[in-house]
Amino acid sequence: MTMVDGSQAAELREEMIGALREMGAIRSDRVAEVFRAVPRHLFTPGAALADAYDPRDAVHVKRDDRGRPISTVSSPQLQGSMLEQADVRPGMTALEIGSGGVNAAMMSWLAGPEGHVTTVDIDSDVTERARRLLDAAGYEQVNVVLADAENGFATDAPYDRIIVTVGAWDIPPAWIDQLAQDGRLVVPLRMRGLTRSLELEREGDHLVSRSAIICGFVAMQGAGANRGQLVQLRGTKVELRFDDGWPGEEVPDLEGVLDTERAEAWTGVTIGGMESFETLQLWLATAFPGFGKLRADADQRSVLVDDDNMWFDSAVVADDSVAYLTTRRVESGVSEFGVHAFGPHAADLAEVMAEQVCIWDRQHRHGAGPTFGVWPLDTPDERLPEGIVINKRHHRVTISWPAATTAATGQGNQEQQEGE
CATH class of the missing domain: 3.30.310 (TATA-Binding Protein)
Known part of the structure; x- marks a missing residue:
């Protein structure tokens, strides 16, 4: 890359970071610094610099035979928001589900030399590309694994943080089993066709959301795919x-x-x-x-x-x-x-x-939004919070609004069955 290109990339990177701060996608200095430290354009070869550093747009890197994106480098806005949700700290062990390269590199930078990051994808084209780009960018320490992420990756577990960068219809038991007891799972979970990036932590035998962000991802392939x-x-x-x-x-x-x-x-x-x-x-x-x-x-x-x-x-x-x-x-x-x-x-x-x-x-227009829960499939109704219940393949997902709002509609508990 020429000095002119490097100078332009640095300028675009700073503009992107400023825009992400204004959007609220970057809230901390550490996440701002990781965007500054990891050269995003190295993970989007073939894309124009302006596209690589556009704060709102993803870069598509692979499409299926119908032209639909099946692998992307997520938008900086979404990556920043999810990294803020995850709060990867020095020394942590982290798992990324869905490989692209740049997100794993940022997770590795945040985890530091004492940390460890594994990224898993079902597509050999994706993992080979991620391995090549991570090595070229100086992140040889990231472990890239070709596997169906429905099973996680038990070898490096338990994980302090798991970040899912594909659209998940359900949460496989392996992800929870491989999560450290005080760990955090950040996952774009699809519920009734709406996807929210959920920041989930354990409460007893289930997970509860600490934050939720609207998002969109390509759908998961393999055993975790869902037809609707x-x-x-x-x-x-x-x-x-x-x-x-x-x-x-x-x-x-x-x-x-x-x-x-x-x-x-x-x-x-x-x-x-x-x-x-x-x-x-x-x-x-x-x-x-x-x-x-x-x-x-x-x-x-x-x-x-x-x-x-x-x-x-x-x-x-x-x-x-x-x-x-x-x-x-x-x-x-x-x-x-x-x-x-x-x-x-x-x-x-x-x-x-x-x-x-x-x-x-x-x-509710100006409120905080609902709380999401992920419960074992055998959890009886009487243990679930007020709100809607969505029965999926592995878990029961609850969406609970503040009590005053729920009472106003008289909706009570509703149950949605899985339709495979």
């Missing part, structure tokens, strides 16, 4: 995905529901153009058993919303009808939340969903 369940509204052009499976016994037949008259309900709840509403999606996912994610081809947009309006993939099914979140502009930079619905009971469902948006606005 699709329900078609208009063939493959418009579909609903239920990540944890349909919650009832009989999957609804909604084919053709979009041919009915569309109902609308507007909430009076407004939002600015740059304001996050990720807790709203979580609230709807816990308020409605039939919560799913809506996907539609571009040529179906006019069916879902009018011109200048937007639709979002947060959707709800109740019996024979479906509703989804939308917005309309009310003034420059400000939009109003609404609900569109189709089906025989569209108007009623739209009003019910709109009311939940209003409840979120009144009682």
Whole structure:
């Protein structure tokens, strides 16, 4: 690399660190320093320097035969947030699940010469690339392992920290078994189609979240992969995905529901153009058993919303009808939340969903968000906290909102069964 390139990389790196501090992705001097110390561009060969140091964007390094990313170098924003969650300290033993190279290098820098980092991936192309780039960057001490991370890596356990950098639908028992008693697991866990990076620590026989950050990752491959369940509204052009499976016994037949008259309900709840509403999606996912994610081809947009309006993939099914979140502009930079619905009971469902948006606005919009728990699969209902229960392959996941908010909806305990 030429001196000009090195100078440009250093300048871009400082700009990135400043932007990450402003976003809140970097909160500590140690995490700022690791971004300064580890040359990110060495782990994204072929990418432009500006792309390597873009604070918000990931760099895709491998795609499947359909062109979908299956291996990426995560965005600095997400890496910074997860490293802050993990708090890797000098002398620690740490495991990364999902290899890319740069994150393992940063974990190794944080763990210091007395620490030890292992990174595991199921894809030989990924591990070979990680090994090559780590060696070239001076991080030969990182242990790179080719394996299905469903089983963790017992050889170097127990781990003070485990950071998962692929989208996990469940938490395999091996990850918890290999976690030190006072260790911390940071994992992007997918719940009802929504992924949150959870900072998890032990409380007795289960794990409890200390923080949760909205995120997105390529899905885990191998034994930990999950198919979910699709329900078609208009063939493959418009579909609903239920990540944890349909919650009832009989999957609804909604084919053709979009041919009915569309109902609308507007909430009076407004939002600015740059304001996050990720807790709203979580609230709807816990308020409605039939919560799913809506996907539609571009040529179906006019069916879902009018011109200048937007639709979002947060959707709800109740019996024979479906509703989804939308917005309309009310003034420059400000939009109003609404609900569109189709089906025989569209108007009623739209009003019910709109009311939940209003409840979120009144009682949770500016709150801390829910607490997440990961419990053994045989945990009886009476031991679980109030809220929604999602039964997965290995564990029961709970999502619990503050008591006053939960009581306001009367939702109580809901149970979502795995749908494999």
